[in-house]
Structures are given as C-alpha cells and as structure tokens.
Amino acid sequence: MFSDSELDPRALSRLWERQWPECPPFAHWLRDHYPDRWVRFHSLPDSKRYPDNEAEYAVVLDRHHTLLSELDPGADLLVITAEWTDTAATTPQRWPRRSQVAPSARHWRTLIEEPDDPEFRAYTQLYAELRPWRPGIIDAVLRAVADDEISGVILGPSDLRWLYHPYDGGADVILPTRSERDALKERHRTWLSKHPLGF
Template sequence: MTLNGAVEPQALSQLWDRKWPECPPFAHWLPDHYPDRWARFHSLPGSKRYPDSEAEYAIVLDRHYTVLSELNPGSHLLIITTEWTDTPKTTPQRWPRRSEVAPTSRHWRTLIEEPDEEPDFRSYTQLYAEARPWQPGTIDILLRAVADDEISGVLLGPPNLGWLYHPYDGGADVIVSTRAERDELKARHHTWLSDHPAGL
C-alpha cells in the first residue's frame, strides 16, 4: 500500500496466499473454508433482510461500524470489490455501480470460479482493491449499496489481512484469526446472530 491508498497487486496476492492459503478471495467461499473462525451477524432486528427507511439504514451502518471498529483496521481499511465479465478482460462491466462506489480502486486480479465450465459460459471474477483512511462513516455509500444488493462480493480488512469482513445484503460474515476471538465477538453481539442452527 502506498501513501495515496493504492494497492500493489502482486504484493497483495502474495499476502493473501500467505494469510489465507486455503481459499482464494471469493468472499462467499470463506465460511466453508474457515468454519471455526467464522461468525455471521444479521444487519437488522428479526433478521430482516433489506432496510426500507433511513432509521433502518442507520441500524445497518451502526452494526457494520461497531464490528469493524472492534476488529480495529488501524489507520487504513483495505477494500476489495468484485465485478464479473464474460471474458478475461476487465470490461465491459455488468455492474457499473461497483465503480461508482469504489472509484479509486485498481484492478487486482482475475479469477475463474468454475474453471471446468465451457469457455463460452465462463464468468470471470474481476477483483479490485484500494485502501482508505479508516474511520466510521468512511464507506457509507459502499455499505448502503451492499445493503440494497447493488453490489456483492465485497471484502474488507486491515492492510495486513489479519481478519476479513464480508458485508452482504442482510448481514456480514467475519473471519478472524482464532476460534476464541470468534467466540468473544459472537458473545458481545449475540442478539445479532441467526436462530438457524448453522448460524446462517
């Protein structure tokens, strides 16, 4: 990471492979690969999925920022956003909203989630990364877009990738460094957990 928040793609790839060797950076794969370090929190009371008032958006943002602040990114927050294309090239984009909420991000890497698919039907996952000075409120627009299902596949973390935070429409998956840390986090916010036996 440079002083202006730019992220060097090769260095980020090496860091990811060192910190999270069991899983490529597909946000929705992480709970299955790190189940003993994973917690899921819902964004609204009663596990309501989508906010429909400013009061509910305020609850969504407060829950995200509460957990992120407890995880403590440090001076900067690493932001990884996702796009999908029909070819290995980064354009045309299917979801232009991504570039609107993360306009300073740089292309990081291209992945294929289903490499065995026929070439004509493959979808290429394009990952973009940036680092922003951290403080609550710094990613309101991005989190609201996630809450409205305008973008998906977002990953947040500290510059050293010591933990990962995946907000989605309805909640957030958190992957921390130890089971004990996970359990402490769940105990602090037990009312935000799902009633589902698998924690979904």
C-alpha cells in the first residue's frame, strides 16, 4: 500500500482509521478494544520477563521472528515507535533511545492522553517507517523493547491488516479474524500465559 517515498502522515492516518476505527494507535489500548482478536505470547519460557544473557535474548528474538514470519508482512514491515513529551512539540523527548534504534522514522502524529489531573497530561509522539521485511531487520528495536528502553511499538504489514505490539515480556497480536487468532494461538500454545485472562 505504501512505498517508502509515499509513507506520509495523512495517508497512514487514513489507513489506520479504516482498518482500526475503534482504537487510536495507543499500543497498550489495542487488546482492550479488540479482545476477540487478541492473543498474548510470552517471550521467554515460564513467563520470565527479562532476558539475562545472550542465550535468552536469542530466545526472545527467535519467538518474535517466528511470529512475524508466520503473520507474513509481505515485502515491507511498518514500524511505529513512540516517544513522550510534556507539550505538543516533538522535543525535548524523554526517551532518546527511540531515535537511536529507529533513526529513519518520520514523525507521524501526536496523541494526547487526558488523565483526570491535567497536570499529568502526556503527549505521545508517534514515528513511522517501512523496512524491507526479513527476520532480524528490527532486532535493535526488539532488544530495546525487551530491556524496557522503549515502549509503545506497533508493527504491521503495509496494509495494517494485523498488528503486533512487542512489550517487555512478550507480544500482543491483533489478527483480522477470531479464527486466525485461534490458529496462531494453537500453534504456539507453550508460549501463552497461564493467567486465566491471557495476560
């Protein structure tokens, strides 16, 4: 749907609103807005949250690579990364690590979360880019997520037919249909949480 030169903010916003009209692109809101198509996978055995050594990082990355390859983004993977600022301006940023692992991303849009206390209002700055898909193409992003150095990442194909939200400890996946969700879930049962609600 996009080529790198065509990945402009307005087109991406229109695409998001067409594909995911019930939820703005807050990564942590997706599972609550699409619970019937959501599944969570843990990135380490026994639901261990953080990797401690290179062998465990290899497991984390292998699980991400496996899931993303099965989801099949096609030629390009859309990578959305997030940053937070105290005002609507895109600088100064609180988490400079984002620009280190996604230096080519362009600013897409600004989201505002309205807390009960306006003093704690936060501005989420979203950045987007297309990367030619192959396993390993976003390992720097995934390692930064695994280490809780960045958050709010959303991955998807260029048509946004599914969404993949890696977090420190695993990944939330939102599929186009419940049956596709169930099939992916069945293939990777050992990566699921033992929590009754799937967390």
